[in-house]
Amino acid sequence: MKKILLSHGSGGEETQKLIKNLFLKHFSNEILNKLEDASILNISGKIAFTTDAFTVSPIFFKGGDIGKLAVAGTVNDLAVMGAKPRYMSLSFLIEEGLPFEDLEKIVKSISEEAKKNGVLIATGDTKVVPRGQVDKLFIATSGIGEVVRSGLSAHNLQEGDVIVVSGTVGDHGACILAEREGMEFDIPIESDCKSLWKMIEKLLNSEVEIHAMRDATRGGLAGVLNEWAEQSGVEIEIEEEKIPVREAVKGLCELLGFEPTHLANEGMVVIAVKEKDAEKLLEVLHSTEEGKNASIIGRVTKKGSPKVVITTPYGVKRIMEPPAGELLPRIC
Amino acid sequence: MKKILLSHGSGGEETQKLIKNLFLKHFSNEILNKLEDASILNISGKIAFTTDAFTVSPIFFKGGDIGKLAVAGTVNDLAVMGAKPRYMSLSFLIEEGLPFEDLEKIVKSISEEAKKNGVLIATGDTKVVPRGQVDKLFIATSGIGEVVRSGLSAHNLQEGDVIVVSGTVGDHGACILAEREGMEFDIPIESDCKSLWKMIEKLLNSEVEIHAMRDATRGGLAGVLNEWAEQSGVEIEIEEEKIPVREAVKGLCELLGFEPTHLANEGMVVIAVKEKDAEKLLEVLHSTEEGKNASIIGRVTKKGSPKVVITTPYGVKRIMEPPAGELLPRIC
Numbered sequence: 001m002k003k004i005l006l007s008h009g010s011g012g013e014e015t016q017k018l019i020k021n022l023f024l025k026h027f028s029n030e031i032l033n034k035l036e037d038a039s040i041l042n043i044s045g046k047i048a049f050t051t052d053a054f055t056v057s058p059i060f061f062k063g064g065d066i067g068k069l070a071v072a073g074t075v076n077d078l079a080v081m082g083a084k085p086r087y088m089s090l091s092f093l094i095e096e097g098l099p100f101e102d103l104e105k106i107v108k109s110i111s112e113e114a115k116k117n118g119v120l121i122a123t124g125d126t127k128v129v130p131r132g133q134v135d136k137l138f139i140a141t142s143g144i145g146e147v148v149r150s151g152l153s154a155h156n157l158q159e160g161d162v163i164v165v166s167g168t169v170g171d172h173g174a175c176i177l178a179e180r181e182g183m184e185f186d187i188p189i190e191s192d193c194k195s196l197w198k199m200i201e202k203l204l205n206s207e208v209e210i211h212a213m214r215d216a217t218r219g220g221l222a223g224v225l226n227e228w229a230e231q232s233g234v235e236i237e238i239e240e241e242k243i244p245v246r247e248a249v250k251g252l253c254e255l256l257g258f259e260p261t262h263l264a265n266e267g268m269v270v271i272a273v274k275e276k277d278a279e280k281l282l283e284v285l286h287s288t289e290e291g292k293n294a295s296i297i298g299r300v301t302k303k304g305s306p307k308v309v310i311t312t313p314y315g316v317k318r319i320m321e322p323p324a325g326e327l328l329p330r331i332c
Numbered sequence: 333m334k335k336i337l338l339s340h341g342s343g344g345e346e347t348q349k350l351i352k353n354l355f356l357k358h359f360s361n362e363i364l365n366k367l368e369d370a371s372i373l374n375i376s377g378k379i380a381f382t383t384d385a386f387t388v389s390p391i392f393f394k395g396g397d398i399g400k401l402a403v404a405g406t407v408n409d410l411a412v413m414g415a416k417p418r419y420m421s422l423s424f425l426i427e428e429g430l431p432f433e434d435l436e437k438i439v440k441s442i443s444e445e446a447k448k449n450g451v452l453i454a455t456g457d458t459k460v461v462p463r464g465q466v467d468k469l470f471i472a473t474s475g476i477g478e479v480v481r482s483g484l485s486a487h488n489l490q491e492g493d494v495i496v497v498s499g500t501v502g503d504h505g506a507c508i509l510a511e512r513e514g515m516e517f518d519i520p521i522e523s524d525c526k527s528l529w530k531m532i533e534k535l536l537n538s539e540v541e542i543h544a545m546r547d548a549t550r551g552g553l554a555g556v557l558n559e560w561a562e563q564s565g566v567e568i569e570i571e572e573e574k575i576p577v578r579e580a581v582k583g584l585c586e587l588l589g590f591e592p593t594h595l596a597n598e599g600m601v602v603i604a605v606k607e608k609d610a611e612k613l614l615e616v617l618h619s620t621e622e623g624k625n626a627s628i629i630g631r632v633t634k635k636g637s638p639k640v641v642i643t644t645p646y647g648v649k650r651i652m653e654p655p656a657g658e659l660l661p662r663i664c
Contacts, residue, residue, distance in 0.1 A: 005658075011550025011596075012655035016559070035563070036486055037409040037546055038382035040479060043375075050370035051421035053459045053472060077369040089383035091472040093425070096661075123474075127385045130661055133467040140385060140423040140472030142455075147372060154368060214369055218343025227348075231367070264343075323344035326337075329428075329462055 002100035009094065009128030018126065022104060026111040027121040031087075039122045041087060046147035048083035050074060053140040057330040059106065061179050063172075063191035066139055067109035069266055069332065072195045073217065074143040075117050079200040080213040080269055082152045083145030087122040088114065091140040096131045106137070117197050119143075149204045156211045157232035161300040162278035164271045165244065166199065166285055167192060167293045169221050173263025174249040176331055177256065185248045194267035199290040208281045209274040216270050217332055219323050222261040222308070224270045226322035229306035238298035238320060241313045262323040264331045272300065334432035341426065341460030350458065354436060358443040359453040363419075371454045373419060378479035380415035382406060385472040389662040391438065393511050395504075395523035398471055399441035401598055401664065404527045405549065406475040407449050411532040412545040412601055414484045415477030419454040420446065423472040428463045438469070449529050451475075481536045488543045489564035493632040494610035496603045497576065498531065498623045499524060501553050505595025506581040508663055509588065517580045526599035531622040540613045541606040548602050549664055551655050554593040554640070556602045558654035561638035570630035570652060573645045594655040596663045604632065 007014040024033060031039045052073050059066040075085045090110070094103065114121055122144075171192035178189050196215070203210065212232075214224045221243070229236050245253075245260045253260050267290065273281045278296060285291030301309075308320040339346040356365060363371045384405050391398040407417045422442070426435065446453055454476075503524035510521050528547070535542065544564075546556045553575070561568050577585075577592045585592050599622065605613045610628060617623030633641075640652040 006661045007656070007658050009661065010655065010657070010659040011552075011555050012594075012657070012659065014656065015551070016654075034485070034487070035559075036413055038380040038413040038415060038475070038477065040413065040482075041379050041381055043379060044377060045374075047373050047375055048370040049373055049419060049421065049454050049476065051423050051455050051472075051474060052457045053423035053425055055425065055459045055461050055466075057465075081368055081370040081372065083370060087381060089381065089474045091383050091385035091423075091474075093385050093387065093470060093472070122381050123383050125384045125472075127387045127470075128661065129387050129467070132464070133389075133662075134387075134470070135461070135465040138425060138459075138466070138470075140383075140425070140457075142383060142421045142423075142474035143370070144381065144476070145370065150372075153366070155366070219347070220343075223343050227367075262344075322348075323342065324339070324346065325342070325344070326339050327342040327344065329338045329341065329460065330465075 004094050004098045004100060004103060004128055006096050006128050009126055022107055023124060026107045029120045031120060031122050041122060048078050048081045048145040048147055050077040051142040053138060054332060055138045055330045056332055058179055059137055061191055062175055062188055064193035065106055065109050066137060067106035068113045069193050070139045070141050071110055071113035072193055072266060074141045075195040075197050076215040078143050078145035079197045080215055082149035082204060083147045085117050085119045085143060085145045085197055087120050087144040089142045090121055090124040092126045093134050093138040094128045095134045095136050096128055098136055113195060117195050152210060152213055154212055154228050154231040157228055157234050157272045157300050158211055159300055159303055160275045161211055161272040162275050162296055163236060163298040164273060164281060164294060164296050165268060166291045167268040168244045168246050170245060170249050170260035170263035172266040173328060173331055174252050177328060178252060187248055189248045192265055192267035194290060196267060196269060196290055199288045202284055202288060206284050208277040210271055212272040213269050216265045216268055218264050220262045220264055221270060222320050223323055225308045229308050233303060233306055234300045235302050235304055235307045236298060237301045237309045239311050242295055242297045244293050244295045336426050336430045336432060336435060336460055338428050338460050341458055354439055355456060358439045361452050363452060363454050380410045380413045380477040380479055382409040383474040385470060386664060387470045387662045388664050390511055391469055393523055394507055394520055396525035397438055397441050398469060399438035400445045401525050402471045402473050403442055403445035404525055404598060406473045407527040407529050408547040410475050410477035411529045412547055414481035414536060415479045417449050417451045417475060417477045417529055419452050419476040421474045422453055422456040424458045425466050425470040426460045427466045427468050428460055430468055445527060449527050484542060484545055486544055486560055486563040489560055489566050489604045489632050490543055491632055491635055492607045493543055493604040494607050494628055495630040496605060496613060496626060496628050497600060498617055499600040499625045500576045500578050502577060502581050502592035502595035504598040505660060505663055506584050509660060510584060519580055521580045524597055524599035526622060528599060528601060528622055531620040534616055534620060538616050540609040542603055544604040545601050548597045548600055550596050552594045552596055553602060554652050555655055557640045561640050565635060565638055566632045567634050567636055567639045568630060569633045569641045571643050574627055574629045576625050576627045
């Protein structure tokens with residue numbers, strides 16, 4: 001089986017071949033094909049700009065792979081800021097010896113996921129490092145989007161806002177955890193890894209007044225809510241029984257002592273919406289495949305000292321702590 | 333001594349602290365400080381967009397470090413496309429256990445080098461991976477610039493164009509090589525790692541008709557010239573004795589069997605300029621600190637089958653091969 005060699009990253013003949021026979025084969029577009037040091041784009045007005053590095057292990061998992069994840073993660077970071085994803089960059093960090101076949105599978109995933117979203121791969125870079133100096137494959141991306149709705153911000157939560165999640169909580173984290181522990185379930189736990197631009201585009205085209213939106217990746221739902229409370233200076237109250245969690249995810253969490261709200265999602269957003277528009281928002285979400293499990297889970301109760309409170313089914317209130325400690329390295 | 337822990341990358345409390353106490357401390361600006369999933373930028377007209385991953389080993393070397401290199405590399409990729417560097421993203425991939433002090437030194441380098449160029453760090457990401465799964469520190473960047481001169485392109489070389497290098501050849505590669513081999517010289521070999529925007533801005537403001545410009549990083553001078561010959565479909569002829577190479581770099585290459593033209597630079601560009609403007613170009617370059625060693629090294633002799641020919645001091649002609657094989661991994 002062909003493998004990636006150090007020479008593929010040395011900037012010489014073999015690098016040129018890898019670019020032509022792999023990257024341009026799958027990503028071909030007028031901008032990338034020029035192979036300049038920087039690509040020239042025509043875009044103006046307000047743009048959104050984001051970056052992310054993907055180090056997930058294993059690189060193939062139920063529901064996706066590191067390539068699909070890299071596109072979905074980048075697209076979602078742009079979409080939650082009200083931006084239509086347009087261009088992406090890709091930096092590959094490859095361990096010498098990675099099977100060419102694995103790399104090609106991942107490149108194909110990237111290409112498919114990018115096409116679904118109308119995103120062009122505009123520029124890229126490839127480094128190959130000696131065996132043992134990186135684990136298989138990391139991908140760093142950046143993304144550029146066109147802002148179609150301004151004002152979405154973590155600093156923008158208002159008293160009375162309703163908090164909505166667009167899907168079940170903790171699926172990606174639970175999937176990676178199960179894969180690493182070698183655990184099998186009757187209904188396998190699948191990552192929710194997916195691009196949410198189509199769903200979010202529908203929301204942005206609706207009249208719904210959204211104040212903030214964020215995809216709940218590393219740090220999970222608890223991470224997003226605590227950051228929001230902090231950045232907007234508000235108290236948020238969540239009803240535990242309204243948080244949608246798959247049975248298998250619940251089971252895994254009980255077994256291993258995790259909180260579903262601390263586990264990463266890779267295809268779910270949290271939304272703070274003006275109270276009067278909450279039902280309308282839910283309606284739009286439910287009309288999409290990606291948002292069919294959307295639920296109202298709580299509200300912003302007041303301005304003041306930042307805090308997230310969770311009410312149990314028995315009416316007991318406790319603080320929803322932000323995640324701390326090691327959690328799960330290489331989750332995304 | 334404080335070290336970077338896995339928890340610094342988990343997206344929870346410790347990540348927030350690292351962001352506030354390290355990254356925002358040094359990179360603080362209105363855009364970054366908002367800490368949104370994507371940053372909103374106001375930009376108009378044509379933009380240049382580039383990405384690069386930096387894996388250089390050692391991370392500190394004579395003349396720079398991986399941080400300075402990351403900014404210079406990104407700035408130079410934008411500048412050679414005629415773009416004024418404006419914004420950068422940074423993705424840090426950190427090995428658990430990296431001394432905090434090392435990371436802070438590098439963050440300071442980045443901050444200084446970015447300020448010199450008027451570049452804002454607009455967005456970032458940090459991943460910490462378990463010991464042994466990445467070597468110390470990799471940095472992936474992307475950059476956005478405003479195009480101030482269009483038409484510079486590797487596809488744009490014309491018959492008669494004069495080929496100029498803005499400085500001595502092979503310095504960065506030779507420096508890394510010497511550091512890794514533990515070799516000491518009377519005059520230490522320093523990397524040429526530096527941002528070239530100020531120098532290039534002067535060129536762009538002059539009346540000089542530049543057809544192509546590229547920084548000779550991985551693959552070195554031979555890599556750039558061969559790619560240009562290929563992409564523009566031209567034959568290029570270089571006079572060996574006109575290529576400026578430092579004595580120590582020459583010595584090292586003879587000792588270890590390398591070609592200076594295959595070694596990376598990180599602060600030198602190759603320029604193809606219309607013949608009538610070559611002297612004027614040299615004058616502008618010589619008026620800058622970064623370009624004081626600039627030299628005319630050859631010319632585009634004809635359209636036709638892509639080829640780079642080098643003439644030795646004895647008049648013998650041979651092909652200047654593109655670099656091939658492993659060369660030097662983790663050079664940049």
